[in-house]
Amino acid sequence: MPRLTKEDRIVRQIIKEYGAQLDLRANPDVFVEIVRKYAVDLAGEDGGLPPGGVGPVGPALPQAPRIGDVLKEIQKLQRQVARLAKKIGE
Numbered sequence: 001m002p003r004l005t006k007e008d009r010i011v012r013q014i015i016k017e018y019g020a021q022l023d024l025r026a027n028p029d030v031f032v033e034i035v036r037k038y039a040v041d042l043a044g045e046d047g048g049l050p051p052g053g054v055g056p057v058g059p060a061l062p063q064a065p066r067i068g069d070v071l072k073e074i075q076k077l078q079r080q081v082a083r084l085a086k087k088i089g090e
Helices: 004-020 031-042 067-089
Strands: none
Touching: 004 067, 031 067
């Protein structure tokens, strides 16, 4: 049997813990939990950076969003979805 990739193992762990299907409308917080729990493992030890150690030299490049920034935006969306779901349910 072929060896599983790291991604395959992580997917199996997520399925084991959360099930094969996720209802993000009912439980949007599950997505945030999964991202927090597995983002580092999926990105790798170096955070997904290319090998070398020195980034591009020259004019400053715009900052890529950090995981914390992404999670804050996800939480904002989560609150918006909850408000909309409440309105629809009324």
